[in-house]
Amino acid sequence: MQLKMTIDEIHSFLDGVFPQVEGQFEVLALSLEETIVRMNVSDAHLRPGGTVSGPSMFALADVAYYIATLSLIGPKALTVTTNCSIDFMRKPAPSDMIAKARVLKLGKSLSVGDVMLYSEGMEKPVAHANLTYSIPRD
Amino acid sequence: MQLKMTIDEIHSFLDGVFPQVEGQFEVLALSLEETIVRMNVSDAHLRPGGTVSGPSMFALADVAYYIATLSLIGPKALTVTTNCSIDFMRKPAPSDMIAKARVLKLGKSLSVGDVMLYSEGMEKPVAHANLTYSIPRD
Amino acid sequence: MQLKMTIDEIHSFLDGVFPQVEGQFEVLALSLEETIVRMNVSDAHLRPGGTVSGPSMFALADVAYYIATLSLIGPKALTVTTNCSIDFMRKPAPSDMIAKARVLKLGKSLSVGDVMLYSEGMEKPVAHANLTYSIPRD
Amino acid sequence: MQLKMTIDEIHSFLDGVFPQVEGQFEVLALSLEETIVRMNVSDAHLRPGGTVSGPSMFALADVAYYIATLSLIGPKALTVTTNCSIDFMRKPAPSDMIAKARVLKLGKSLSVGDVMLYSEGMEKPVAHANLTYSIPRD
Numbered sequence: 001m002q003l004k005m006t007i008d009e010i011h012s013f014l015d016g017v018f019p020q021v022e023g024q025f026e027v028l029a030l031s032l033e034e035t036i037v038r039m040n041v042s043d044a045h046l047r048p049g050g051t052v053s054g055p056s057m058f059a060l061a062d063v064a065y066y067i068a069t070l071s072l073i074g075p076k077a078l079t080v081t082t083n084c085s086i087d088f089m090r091k092p093a094p095s096d097m098i099a100k101a102r103v104l105k106l107g108k109s110l111s112v113g114d115v116m117l118y119s120e121g122m123e124k125p126v127a128h129a130n131l132t133y134s135i136p137r138d
Numbered sequence: 139m140q141l142k143m144t145i146d147e148i149h150s151f152l153d154g155v156f157p158q159v160e161g162q163f164e165v166l167a168l169s170l171e172e173t174i175v176r177m178n179v180s181d182a183h184l185r186p187g188g189t190v191s192g193p194s195m196f197a198l199a200d201v202a203y204y205i206a207t208l209s210l211i212g213p214k215a216l217t218v219t220t221n222c223s224i225d226f227m228r229k230p231a232p233s234d235m236i237a238k239a240r241v242l243k244l245g246k247s248l249s250v251g252d253v254m255l256y257s258e259g260m261e262k263p264v265a266h267a268n269l270t271y272s273i274p275r276d
Numbered sequence: 277m278q279l280k281m282t283i284d285e286i287h288s289f290l291d292g293v294f295p296q297v298e299g300q301f302e303v304l305a306l307s308l309e310e311t312i313v314r315m316n317v318s319d320a321h322l323r324p325g326g327t328v329s330g331p332s333m334f335a336l337a338d339v340a341y342y343i344a345t346l347s348l349i350g351p352k353a354l355t356v357t358t359n360c361s362i363d364f365m366r367k368p369a370p371s372d373m374i375a376k377a378r379v380l381k382l383g384k385s386l387s388v389g390d391v392m393l394y395s396e397g398m399e400k401p402v403a404h405a406n407l408t409y410s411i412p413r414d
Numbered sequence: 415m416q417l418k419m420t421i422d423e424i425h426s427f428l429d430g431v432f433p434q435v436e437g438q439f440e441v442l443a444l445s446l447e448e449t450i451v452r453m454n455v456s457d458a459h460l461r462p463g464g465t466v467s468g469p470s471m472f473a474l475a476d477v478a479y480y481i482a483t484l485s486l487i488g489p490k491a492l493t494v495t496t497n498c499s500i501d502f503m504r505k506p507a508p509s510d511m512i513a514k515a516r517v518l519k520l521g522k523s524l525s526v527g528d529v530m531l532y533s534e535g536m537e538k539p540v541a542h543a544n545l546t547y548s549i550p551r552d
Binding site: 220221223247248250270272 | 496497499523524526546548
């Protein structure tokens with residue numbers, strides 16, 4: 001197995017299908033084992049007290065796992081989340097967030113894996129998400 | 139057991155602690171068995187194709203369960219989500235969404251329950267969320 | 277939509293594919309909205325202290341949802357669990373257990389729903405399971 | 415932080431509180447980062463076709479995470495599972511199973527982490543479980 005998309009191809013694809021989030025997410029590294037994505041945190045992602053909101057962390061986990069799956073199957077925009085379960089473990093810092101996604105099982109119709117979410121500058125993870133995506137049949 | 143907050147008290151409390159979402163969420167009904175919340179869907183909640191985005195559905199499920207729990211324990215702002223698992227089952231319509239939350243177990247330190255999410259005008263549920271909140275000790 | 281199997285057909289099918297659990301599970305009611313299954317609790321299901329063990333509750337939730345799905349799609353033995361998430365909410369009694377399963381979404385390749393687990397004689401639920409089954413393509 | 419129990423102490427403790435599973439589970443390695451547990455698979459764990467059953471995999475994940483938590487907090491028997499979510503990814507072999515558990519967050523009242531399950535002789539994981547345990551206050 002080898003990667004079907006480069007980081008540049010991923011960025012172009014996301015700009016095309018999700019123009020509203022352009023500039024929010026940046027793929028830092030891409031390999032068969034791990035996909036690393038940064039979320040540039042702005043005021044829109046924060047909740048009172050200055051921490052990153054739950055929906056923003058959900059968005060980051062979801063995008064990171066989408067990218068990890070597309071890098072293995074190619075640009076199939078209709079790939080959709082069927083389940084996302086997040087354990088919120090620590091209060092995030094008001095800094096950018098880093099997601100590390102890994103695909104644990106890539107089947108014909110399902111991609112199953114997890115994403116660890118970190119606040120930049122904190123060693124321990126802030127949240128852990130498990131996701132399942134449904135892959136459209138050709 | 140009886141409710142510790144009215145709908146008006148919930149609205150005032152949310153406006154105080156989450157001013158950035160003011161006007162997005164409206165409690166339609168509140169009882170020991172069920173809390174019903176509407177999300178007024180605007181362009182900010184949509185993704186290309188006109189459907190409500192995953193993070194927006196996460197936000198609605200999270201707020202609805204927060205309200206359901208606070209109505210039973212009173213206004214404890216430090217009550218926080220520890221887990222949220224969502225099954226995305228059908229494509230939402232580009233209309234307002236309705237959440238129906240129920241608390242299945244209210245313990246001293248955890249509130250466990252679920253939320254069914256509907257698009258207005260669709261009979262069948264769009265998504266089903268299960269949540270656990272941690273309740274601060276007094 | 278109508279049911280594709282009767283209670284008797286379900287019992288015969290289970291005895292054929294899972295002979296090792298014969299007599300443990302009994303379908304009490306079957307409809308499009310709800311499937312009710314009893315687990316006859318014996319010493320093998322108990323843990324010290326006399327409560328029903330976690331693996332036994334998992335087995336009941338899994339069988340109940342399998343039956344609920346098969347009743348809608350017919351006897352496809354290769355239908356398999358892809359995810360099961362259980363919230364354990366109250367200590368079960370050392371009595372028989374009752375599972376109430378409902379299918380929330382029946383797609384071409386996935387069946388998604390939940391199961392509420394009760395101890396006979398207790399009003400409130402003991403556990404709540406959410407399951408996804410993969411359905412083989414014909 | 416350092417381990418509060420040795421492998422021998424874990425084995426003695428389990429034999430005392432769960433005598434019915436004596437001999438089924440063996441702790442192979444114990445560290446702050448990872449707990450490795452073997453399940454000696456016998457006919458009781460199998461389902462027709464010779465694969466390990468779902469409830470048996472649930473039992474292994476649950477025991478492995480219990481051990482991982484106790485090794486950090488000491489022998490508190492009343493530590494109980496509040497949530498277990500399992501993704502079943504590949505058909506297990508009819509061989510012994512190995513669980514690798516890691517604690518992602520140890521709080522005062524909750525332990526949150528995951529367990530990867532392997533069939534001996536297969537490189538890729540068979541299942542991935544995420545668990546939350548409630549820790550009794552002293």
